[in-house]
Amino acid sequence: MDSSVPSQASRFRPRPNQAILAKIFHWVNLISLCLMITSGLQIYNANPVFGGRAGWQFPPIFLLGGWLAGGRHWHFAAMWLFSLNLLWYAFYIVITRRWKHRFLGSNDLKAFQKSKNKKRVTYAWHRLTYTIIIPILLLAILSGLGMYKSAQLHWIVDFFGSWQALRIVHFTSVPIVVIFAMIHSLLGLKVGGQRLLESMFW
Amino acid sequence: MGLVLGGCASSLFEDLVGKTVEPLNQSVEALLLNPQKPVPEFPASAIEPDALIVNTFDFTPKIDINTFHITIDGEVKNPISLSMEQIQQMPLTSMTIRHVCVEGWAAIVQWGGVRLRELVTLAQPKENVKYIYFQSADGYYESWDIASALHPQTLMAYQKNSQPLSIDNGAPLRLASPIKLGYKQSKWVTRITLVSHLFPRRGYWEDQGYEWFAGL
Numbered sequence: 001m002d003s004s005v006p007s008q009a010s011r012f013r014p015r016p017n018q019a020i021l022a023k024i025f026h027w028v029n030l031i032s033l034c035l036m037i038t039s040g041l042q043i044y045n046a047n048p049v050f051g052g053r054a055g056w057q058f059p060p061i062f063l064l065g066g067w068l069a070g071g072r073h074w075h076f077a078a079m080w081l082f083s084l085n086l087l088w089y090a091f092y093i094v095i096t097r098r099w100k101h102r103f104l105g106s107n108d109l110k111a112f113q114k115s116k117n118k119k120r121v122t123y124a125w126h127r128l129t130y131t132i133i134i135p136i137l138l139l140a141i142l143s144g145l146g147m148y149k150s151a152q153l154h155w156i157v158d159f160f161g162s163w164q165a166l167r168i169v170h171f172t173s174v175p176i177v178v179i180f181a182m183i184h185s186l187l188g189l190k191v192g193g194q195r196l197l198e199s200m201f202w
Numbered sequence: 203m204g205l206v207l208g209g210c211a212s213s214l215f216e217d218l219v220g221k222t223v224e225p226l227n228q229s230v231e232a233l234l235l236n237p238q239k240p241v242p243e244f245p246a247s248a249i250e251p252d253a254l255i256v257n258t259f260d261f262t263p264k265i266d267i268n269t270f271h272i273t274i275d276g277e278v279k280n281p282i283s284l285s286m287e288q289i290q291q292m293p294l295t296s297m298t299i300r301h302v303c304v305e306g307w308a309a310i311v312q313w314g315g316v317r318l319r320e321l322v323t324l325a326q327p328k329e330n331v332k333y334i335y336f337q338s339a340d341g342y343y344e345s346w347d348i349a350s351a352l353h354p355q356t357l358m359a360y361q362k363n364s365q366p367l368s369i370d371n372g373a374p375l376r377l378a379s380p381i382k383l384g385y386k387q388s389k390w391v392t393r394i395t396l397v398s399h400l401f402p403r404r405g406y407w408e409d410q411g412y413e414w415f416a417g418l
Contacts, residue, residue, distance in 0.1 A: 046306055065213060069216070069407075069412045071411075073413075074217050076223060080223070147306075
């Protein structure tokens with residue numbers, strides 16, 4: 001079992017400790033996602049995916065950039081932060097083999113099927129959730145690249161079938177990430193309490 | 203956090219962020235551009251006749267096609283002026299491509315016209331030419347990098363979806379290309395100027411803050 005999972009003796013154990021690089025990744029990912037989502041919604045409002053010009057628009061409180069060109073400036077600046085952060089993190093989890101120990105594994109699948117330990121099952125759900133978000137973030141990058149460079153990277157648009165399908169997939173990453181953030185926080189809290197949550201940030 | 207930032211400072215820094223990152227993005231865009239390789243086209247059945255939205259920054263100019271001339275000048279050895287009749291005698295290139303607007307919508311359109319590179323060749327540009335300006339009858343102006351202008355699918359179009367180009371869509375002559383966003387594709391073009399450097403005025407929307415390269 002992972003050291004960050006509290007056992008019955010958790011009260012007497014030191015505060016869970018996270019690797020500094022994991023914390024940096026988590027912070028940069030969180031901030032860059034906020035920038036990508038708010039600037040993305042600014043771009044969305046120029047021509048809503050659902051309904052076109054007559055479609056419902058997001059209120060200004062959720063927007064970044066002030067106008068279409070400003071939203072695009074932020075979006076195409078934050079995309080570097082967001083994607084390069086994921087890239088170095090990929091190297092990091094491969095080199096340190098964290099991908100084997102810190103993400104969903106066969107032990108979690110076994111826990112889903114057999115474990116009577118409720119905490120172990122919750123922990124498996126926690127790992128499942130933050131593992132699944134990784135391919136979703138990569139899909140957001142792929143669909144975004146297809147829209148950004150639809151001529152030079154036309155094979156991406158072809159892969160998604162149509163322009164509208166591409167726009168829907170790219171946009172859907174917004175509600176998924178927002179829902180993920182809520183579930184991820186709740187599960188983290190359930191697995192390790194306030195101490196685990198704080199250990200991921202500070 | 204970003205939500206707070208977004209709400210409180212929605213347009214703050216966008217100019218700074220744009221100016222800081224645009225050179226990087228532009229070099230990546232120029233690197234991605236394959237100036238000789240055509241973008242794959244669509245079959246005629248894929249054309250979306252109602253999807254192309256008419257966008258205009260000001261008014262729709264009425265141009266007499268019989269007296270219309272397009273001028274090609276600047277840093278060239280042979281500045282020329284061509285009538286529509288002369289343009290239409292040149293080889294017709296047809297392409298069915300995706301027209302992508304900066305707003306996010308796209309339309310599959312067939313364009314027919316003369317390759318811009320053939321017009322440029324006629325004017326015999328000097329070797330130091332790096333950019334190309336387009337002046338339109340409604341006052342709209344644009345500038346492009348020369349590599350994108352010489353792309354085999356960059357056309358001065360006078361046909362849309364196998365019909366003569368309508369006035370709303372830019373008749374008698376407009377830019378059409380699969381490799382640039384819609385706001386780069388000037389309508390009602392009257393003058394094409396080849397130059398070695400960019401002027402402070404780079405394009406109607408660009409001068410207000412939109413990205414200049416706008417490659418797809």
